[in-house]
Amino acid sequence: GDSVTQMEGPVTLxxxxxxxxxxxxxxxxxxxxxxxxxxxxxGLQLLLKATKADDKGSNKGFEATYRKETTSFHLExxxxxxxxxxxxxxxxxxxxxxxLTFGSGTRxxxxx
Amino acid sequence: xxxxxxxxxxxxxxxxxxxxxxxSPRSGDLSVYWYQQSLDQGLQFLIQYYNGEERAKGNILxxxxxxxxxxxxxxxxxxxxxxxxxxxxxCASSPRQGEGGTQYFGPGTRLLVL
Numbered sequence: 772g773d774s775v776t777q778m779e780g781p782v783t784l785x786x787x788x789x790x791x792x793x794x795x796x797x798x799x800x801x802x803x804x805x806x807x808x809x810x811x812x813x814g815l816q817l818l819l820k821a822t823k824a825d826d827k828g829s830n831k832g833f834e835a836t837y838r839k840e841t842t843s844f845h846l847e848x849x850x851x852x853x854x855x856x857x858x859x860x861x862x863x864x865x866x867x868x869x870x871l872t873f874g875s876g877t878r879x880x881x882x883x
Numbered sequence: 884x885x886x887x888x889x890x891x892x893x894x895x896x897x898x899x900x901x902x903x904x905x906x907s908p909r910s911g912d913l914s915v916y917w918y919q920q921s922l923d924q925g926l927q928f929l930i931q932y933y934n935g936e937e938r939a940k941g942n943i944l945x946x947x948x949x950x951x952x953x954x955x956x957x958x959x960x961x962x963x964x965x966x967x968x969x970x971x972x973x974c975a976s977s978p979r980q981g982e983g984g985t986q987y988f989g990p991g992t993r994l995l996v997l
Contacts, residue, residue: 803983803984803985805985807988813990814885814889814973814988814989814990814991815973815975815988815991816885816988817885817985817986817987817988820983820985821983822983860926864983864984864986868939869916869931869938869939870916870928870931870939871916871918871926871928871975871984871986872928873925874925876925876926
């Protein structure tokens with residue numbers, strides 16, 4: 772079946788540091804890949820997505836590239852801010868399936 | 884703001900009770916999905932409706948049921964509540980086609996069963 776594996780958190784960084792959150796997946800078809808973010812006390816917000824291999828999704832300074840050869844979709848940001856503190860979820864939607872499969876989430880804490 | 888609305892935002896109830904959670908999808912979206920987020924199980928898909936019809940079921944308990952109405956809003960009914968049902972319940976909607984299956988999530992309903 773489909774699965775998503777994310778790096779364990781929390782990830783603690785200083786402001787302006789470089790961020791990488793690793794995400795790898797297993798899918799039977801040709802999935803679309805997503806990153807969602809959950810700020811404290813709020814719902815899930817779509818951060819970025821990629822629908823086919825080698826696509827790069829980007830938004831608000833965050834980027835992730837769909838790597839089919841390594842089945843990965845790592846999230847990166849060049850310079851994090853305190854306001855980026857949140858939980859980040861990697862997810863996939865496989866072909867022929869209706870629901871999203873989520874990773875366990877990675878908590879990011881950015882210190883001033 | 885995703886355009887998906889959920890009510891209520893918080894719900895506190897007792898074991899054995901029944902509650903109803905409500906969701907309105909984004910304008911034009913025909914699909915509604917329900918997910919449960921708990922500390923031990925993470926984010927789990929419960930059920931999907933498309934234009935009033937059930938289309939997919941996930942890990943939904945028999946005590947739980949859902950429906951989608953002609954105006955496309957959806958309700959998730961949880962009955963005979965147990966302590967373990969305490970969780971954040973999300974509704975999401977998606978466009979009919981395109982966008983690679985993107986789902987847009989509401990703010991969630993936080994359920995606490997005492």
